[in-house]
Amino acid sequence: MSDLFDNLDQRRAIIDRRALSDRLDAIAGETSDSGKRRRAMVDLLKAALDEGRAEINRRLLAHPSSGRLAASATAFLIDQIVRLSHDFTVDHLYPSGNRSAGERITLIAVGGYGRGEMAPFSDIDIGFLTPFKQTSWTEQVIEAQLYTLWDLGLKVGHSSRSVDEMIRAAKEDLTVRTALLEARFVWGDRDLYDQAAARFDAEVVAGNARAFVADKLAERDDRHKRMGDSRYVVEPNVKEGKGGLRDLHTLFWIGKFIHRVRTVRELVDAGLLTDRELRQFERAENFLLAVRCHLHTLAGRAEDRLTFDFQREIAQRMQFAERPGKRAVERFMQLYFLHAKSVGDLTGTFLAHLDEQLAARGRRFLPTLRRRPGKLHGFVLDRGRLALPSDDFFAADPVRLIEIFALADKHGLEIHPQAMRQARHDAKLIETQGVRRQARANALFLDVLTSPRDPETVLRWMNEAAVFGRFVPDFGRVVAQMQFDMYHHYTVDEHTIRAIGLLSDIEQDRLGDDHPLSTTIMHQVHSRRVIYAAVLLHDIAKGRGGDHSVLGAELALRVCPRLGLGAAETETVSWLVRHHLLMSATAFKRDLADFKTILDFAQIVQSPERLRLLLVLTVVDIRAVGPGVWNSWKRQLLTELFDAAEEVLRLGHKQRGREARIASKKEEAQALLQFGDKEFAKLAKRLPESYWIAEPVEVIAANLIHIQKAGDAPLHIAAVPDEDRGATLVIVLAADHPGLFYRMVGGIHLAGGNIIDARIHTTRDGLALDNFLVQDPLGRPFDEAGQIDRLIRAIEDALAGRQKLLPKLEARALPRTRAEAFRVAPNVFIDNKASNRFTVIEVNAQDRPALLNQLAYALFQSKVTVHSAHVATYGERAVDTFYVTDLLGDKIDGAARVKSLEKRLLEAAASRSEDAVAA
Structure with a gap:
């Protein structure tokens, strides 16, 4: 028995190989039918595997930070299963009384299994070695054993090679070379294993240290880039991510290849770690292994990404408690990142020791910058x-x-x-x-x-x-x-x-x-x-x-x-x-066309210098949140707010009257469209003054073209990709009627659209002119003809009542189902001071399919007219803001009315709203 598992207490409580071997011999004696023998063996070993895993999980829960013990126990359990299945296969399924020199098999564990570290559902990386080309008997034995392991529900990574083939593969492939570096004898012909190990040392390892180190470090850098190139991503990969287990393994592989050490502890004698660094290595490895074992157990499969939905459960399993201002899950993850940081520290000092050992005198093995600085003040x-x-x-x-x-x-x-x-x-x-x-x-x-x-x-x-x-x-x-x-x-x-x-x-x-x-x-x-x-x-x-x-x-x-x-x-x-x-908050949640929004913002900012500084701070803060958070639509809104506020702060808000601003917008729009005076005037007179204040010139131009094309049609829909805003402008011209807004919203959602902004207008001749900015689920414009056709058709169907909206909307899953790991308590704020003309309603709720549709329906039920809507999402949290009036165009300021509206919106935000309209 290897000393690898000497640290395991009461090993027979995990699996009793001797008792199981006796039972398997008895099974063989009960029937000569090889099929029945094999089925009985699988049933017995499956029960032993399940009981062993349950015992390991019990030990892990009792000592939730003992990752190394849990990983070692799992490898021990798999060893015994492999040995028992092998013995039964060669003794009772394919017995051979007089084997030739070529009919020898060695079973070796490679990779993490070879190292003796396995999470509950890790792949079993196993190699079958034969002295020469396989015989029919060795092929039968290997195939039978693989089928047994598969029938046990184990995921097996396997290879079947002769010793010559093993050496050749190791020389040609870095992955094979690394896996064999940790090869461990499990069962079978020990002499054959010793022969293969000696040849691996002599023919693969000897004299190739520099190349191996360079290859492994390049492989590590590529892996880091794939994983986000930071050890501080909030959903880290415990195994492959920066600061994860694989980084520790890489250090060990390098040390083992250079010095042929068997354990991490021997790296101290080799001069690649100090005693303090060894303790740092062992603490980090133990913690990360514990997290990985808990993760596999909770997932019921091989899972290495520490997603939000598992973080909370693992924090509970590892007995982290709440602290003032900090949740248990945040304390757990903080410790995780501190260990990941520790792995990074170790990597730096390890590579420095390595540099000293491999570099020629006065040179460096690893590349560096070449500088000739001036005064170094003693450094x-x-x-x-x-x-x-x-x-x-x-x-x-x-x-x-x-x-x-x-x-x-x-x-x-x-x-x-x-x-x-x-x-x-x-x-x-x-x-x-x-x-x-x-x-x-x-x-x-x-x-x-x-x-x-x-x-x-x-x-x-x-x-x-x-x-x-x-x-x-x-x-x-x-x-x-x-x-x-x-x-x-x-x-x-x-x-x-x-x-x-x-x-x-x-x-x-x-x-x-x-x-x-x-x-x-x-x-x-x-x-x-x-x-x-x-x-x-x-x-x-x-x-x-x-x-x-x-x-x-x-x-x-x-x-x-x-x-x-x-x-x-x-x-x-x-x-x-x-x-x-x-x-x-102002740019993304408020209507920038409402001048009071600009005035209120400018009153807080007070100076152009503060405005400039605040814009830059806002930009870097948003962009540093993570990839994909910053987009051109956010840039557009922030620029619009900056320009409007800068004008107020520089000149005051009365220098350009309302009439002058409208006249300016009309001039710019006519110049952009190159319409004649008569043609432009005919279109422009259909639009109220509030429209000209609210919309930017580019949107006005698109709307006027749309109105011209619509003619006398009762419904006309267009979709125009807008690269500057990173979205598609969806324009709907329709006969105005109650419920129009929530139906349009439902249609856009059904087409896979994500609404990021909406403005609702009524023409002087009683038609609704609504502008939506829409993105696809990946935050991009709808710009392909098929996408646009689908979008327009979905809105038409929704307005015509051709389909039940709510069931279809609720059947659409969120793009990221891990949002279910969070609970956002809904909040509704009704503000009559933020605008001179409108009541401003802000709803904070957990993002989900049909949310905007349900909120719009609640407003419709409350007999409220929506004039503009602004949609912002922050991960799992949605913030939807509506500028509304009552049906007569007045603010909603009666206490009872406000309370009723708040209650209805809270109900819509808090549930799946089964009672909401299905049509």
Whole structure:
């Protein structure tokens, strides 16, 4: 018996191979029918497998963080199943009394199974080795054993090779080479295994260390890119993601290939890990294995992505408790990310040790930047990397813990991993030696934060070394802190550092095509330090149990003076943090055509400088949320709000009267269309003054063409892709009648459309003219002819009452079913002060099929006229805003009416609304 499983207590409680072997012998004695024998064997082993898994799960629940024991127990269980099935196959199904030299079989475990680490539903990677080309008997035995394992419900990754074929495959394929590196004897002919292992060492491993290391590191980098290239994604892949188990495995494979070690512990003797790093490796591996085992058990299958729906359950299984301001699932995920960070730290120092062993004298094995910097203030260069002259260099002057990063930024240098390790070890000196109070340290930090070069990279290094969180303790509190929702893709610290990187990219004109306005503005702001400090601090108070904007603004008043910002700069940073969500909330949830929206926004902003800073902060905040969150429609809305507010702040709101604005819009629209005066006047007079104020010129032009084409038709629908807005403009001209809006919305949803904005108008001759901005489920315009035809047909069918809307809408699943892991309590806010003409209703609810249709139907039931609707989604949360009046065009301000409307909307938002109209 291998010593691999010596750490397992009461192994026979998991599976008793001796007792099962006796029972299998008895089965063979009960019948000579090989079919009955095989079925009886499978039934017995299936029961043993189920009981073994149940016992392992019981142990895991009793000790929920003991991942290594659970993974080891599973490998032990599979070993016994494989051995029993093999013995029964060769003894009772295909016995051969006089085997030739070629009729020998060795069963080897490879990959994770070979390492002795298996989650409950991991693939069983097994190899069948024969001395030469397979004989008919070895083929029968291998095939029979594979069928047995498949019948047991096991997923088997297998190979059947001769020793020569194994060596040839290992030389040709990196994946095979890596799997065989961890090959372990399971059962069969031991001499044949020893022969194969010796040949693998001599013919595959010897002399090929450098090539293997380079290949594995390249493979790792490709894997990281596929997985998002960050260890701080909020739904990480426990096995393949950055900072996951595969990264630890890669380190072990490299060490094993170079030094032929058998265990991770032997890497210490090989000089690739220190004792402290070994403990770090074992803690991270144990935790990640535990998470993976819980994940497999809950999923009932091989599942490695830690999605939201599993995070909450695993946090409960691993006995995490709630804390003030932080849910149990957030505490669990914070620990997960801290371990992922630990894996990254280990990788850096491991590769530094590796560099020392593999590189020629005075050179590096791994590539680096070549620089010749000026003064290094006592720091030294080690083969192109910034290094320490001695281990006590930080201790002699702890301000150097900040200075090393400032020098790395200034000179474009990498930091030696050994220096990073020493920085992590000495980071506590920042607290004990009062570094935060020293002006030089704060000036150096501010230099890094506001660097015109690459602040994102250097701040990430600083965060990896734990120096960032020590120097700015409030930032330290959000390190590895996740936000348990579907909107945010990264942890708070990663989001913040990415936002700073985006700000630098905008300033350096690297994102001019995506953000032309922000790029221009960054060259106009009076204080670069203000905007960089605001981005740093905007989310710093998350997880404290209150409004993070308010708490963050208070923190800014304390942190900014320490960093060296003046009183006016500090006040501006505090204001920006307090209002960093104002611009996006106004642009995405309010009607920008309602002038009071602009006036209210401008009254809070008060100055053009604040407006400029707020726009840039809003842009980088949204874009740093994650891929796909920023789009051209959001850019359009923010630009529209900025332009309108900038005009108010610069000139005041009375410089352009309503008549002048309407006349200007008409002139621009006529010029765009190139219509004659008579033709244009005939079309224009059908539209009320409110229409000309509400719509942008491009939409007005599209509407007038549509009205012209419609003629006297009672219904006319058009769909025009709008690349600038990243959506399709759907125009509906129809006879106005109650319920028109909710039916149109239902039709658009049935065609797969996602409505992001809607404006409702009534022409002077009594027709409804409604404009919808619609995207497909992936956030793109409908631009193919077939898509547009389907969209138009669905609206026509809905308006004609040809189909029952609600059942069909509710049958449509959300694009991401993991939204069911969240519960958003519905809220309805009815505001009569936000607009001079309309009552503004904002509904917050969990996103789901038919939500907008049901809310629109509730408004219809309440005898409310919808004038515009604005739809925003934040992951699982939908925020729908309606500008409404009663049927006479007045605000809804009676207390009883308001209460009734609120109740009806809450009911629509809170349920699937089975009672809502089905037609």
